[in-house]
Amino acid sequence: KNEVEQSPQNLTAQEGEFITINCSYSVGISALHWLQQHPGGGIVSLFMLSSGKKKHGRLIATINIQEKHSSLHITASHPRDSAVYICAVLMDSNYQLIWGAGTKLIIKP
Amino acid sequence: DAGITQSPRYKITETGRQVTLMCHQTWSHSYMFWYRQDLGHGLRLIYYSAAADITDKGEVPDGYVVSRSKTENFPLTLESATRSQTSVYFCASSDTSITGELFFGEGSRLTVL
Numbered sequence: 001k002n003e004v005e006q007s008p009q010n011l012t013a014q015e016g017e018f019i020t021i022n023c024s025y026s027v028g029i030s031a032l033h034w035l036q037q038h039p040g041g042g043i044v045s046l047f048m049l050s051s052g053k054k055k056h057g058r059l060i061a062t063i064n065i066q067e068k069h070s071s072l073h074i075t076a077s078h079p080r081d082s083a084v085y086i087c088a089v090l091m092d093s094n095y096q097l098i099w100g101a102g103t104k105l106i107i108k109p
Numbered sequence: 110d111a112g113i114t115q116s117p118r119y120k121i122t123e124t125g126r127q128v129t130l131m132c133h134q135t136w137s138h139s140y141m142f143w144y145r146q147d148l149g150h151g152l153r154l155i156y157y158s159a160a161a162d163i164t165d166k167g168e169v170p171d172g173y174v175v176s177r178s179k180t181e182n183f184p185l186t187l188e189s190a191t192r193s194q195t196s197v198y199f200c201a202s203s204d205t206s207i208t209g210e211l212f213f214g215e216g217s218r219l220t221v222l
Contacts, residue, residue: 004151033211035211035213041197041215041216041218042213042215042216043199043201043213043216044213045210045211045212045213048209048210086151086152088151088152096154096167096168097152097154098151099151099152099153100151101149101150101151102151
């Protein structure tokens with residue numbers, strides 16, 4: 001069983017829809033990262049959080065430490081949001097990052 | 110330009126050859142990382158470095174060698190490339206500590222024939 005599970009693996013939605021991507025993990029963590037990888041391959045860090053909620057523009061990330069779950073929300077989605085979204089957790093035992101397999105998001109105009 | 114750069118961006122080589130992937134960052138970040146990304150797997154850590162002259166193995170270090178003689182450079186060497194090392198390699202750096210935000214290079218796509 002993977003230590004970091006993302007769902008869904010693939011998501012296609014219409015422009016304007018509210019998007020939710022989920023990340024569940026089974027290990028103790030110090031922090032959780034959300035990253036975005038565009039079709040060209042570049043990876044950009046979106047959020048790093050260890051509790052609560054963070055917001056940046058149309059993106060919102062939440063984490064529930066007790067439930068070992070995090071969500072990434074995109075409001076008013078746009079075709080330029082099409083990318084792979086990756087969750088990674090920083091283990092509190094050895095400070096190694098464990099990566100999820102990613103969620104491929106396609107937003108249709 | 111400021112940032113983190115990788116070279117080459119694309120490389121084709123043959124089994125048994127030595128290949129070095131370069132990574133250079135201009136922020137003087139302490140931490141640097143090498144990951145590989147393959148279909149069906151998330152990013153997997155090959156090696157990381159906490160500072161110049163300090164390196165440590167990650168999840169998949171076999172077949173790779175790293176060095177960090179200067180803070181800004183973190184080259185990754187495949188001493189004798191194998192087909193299983195065909196992958197996209199990403200270098201990353203982090204500012205304050207291992208819990209800091211990660212900054213990624215654009216990736217190096219390596220094909221081993």
